[in-house]
Amino acid sequence: MRYLRPVDLAREHGISTQAVRNYEQDGCLPPADRTESGYRAYTATHAAALRAYLALLPAHGYAVSGQVMRALNTGNADAALSAIDRGHAQLLRDRETLDAVEVALEDLAQSAGLAPQPPTGAKEFSIGELAHRLGVTAATLRNWEQAGILVPRREPISGRRSYGADDLRDAELTLLLRRGGYRLDHICTIVEQIRTAGGTQALHAALGDWRKALTTRGLAMLSASVQVARYVELLGIDAPGAARSAPRAR
Known part of the structure; x- marks a missing residue:
């Protein structure tokens, strides 16, 4: 298994390694394994989680994006999907208004x-x-x-x-x-x-x-859905509310 360093995840998105650690601490990334020397060891699953979270931000904002990721990272797909659905419903209401x-x-x-x-x-x-x-x-x-x-x-x-x-x-x-x-x-x-x-x-x-x-947000939602779907696939979630295993490194 190929492990990734915080800098590997950060470099892809032009963010700091501290930001990556903060996202993990906030539950937006699943917990990382540690090397014998105590360094964080991320995997492709963590990389996908970061892509999903950063794609969610322009679509749903910080609060909802964090809610979605924390729900997925604890195996609660129903809660994650409900939060996303509320965002789409609000966007539709704004368009109608x-x-x-x-x-x-x-x-x-x-x-x-x-x-x-x-x-x-x-x-x-x-x-x-x-x-x-x-x-x-x-x-x-x-x-x-x-x-x-x-x-x-x-x-x-x-x-x-x-x-x-x-x-x-x-x-x-x-x-x-x-x-x-x-x-x-x-x-x-x-x-x-x-x-x-x-x-x-x-x-x-x-x-x-x-x-x-509204158009920008709608397009961001489309992009976010792609990244979230890829992450859900890596987590092995079969159906809403049922996860095969906790989202640890694989």
């Missing part, structure tokens, strides 16, 4: 600068219902309101918030742009442009940038 916002912009243009009005009798949401629909907390919605992004209707006596169709549109857009790294003050300006139809150039630019980001 982006499509909906672009359709709203087309409607604005066709209505000569007038924002589309919600249909009569359209459903209104409480703060809890809207938070559940978006997958955020009520405190997040209150923060968006404080930033001027959301303007819910308030009951005159109870003070309860009520969100209509326009609020849902603005909240969906805010959620999308927040994932794209936009600040609340910038999002407030964009949402105000939709409300007043006073020019949507900044919004078009933001949505264009985010579509590129």
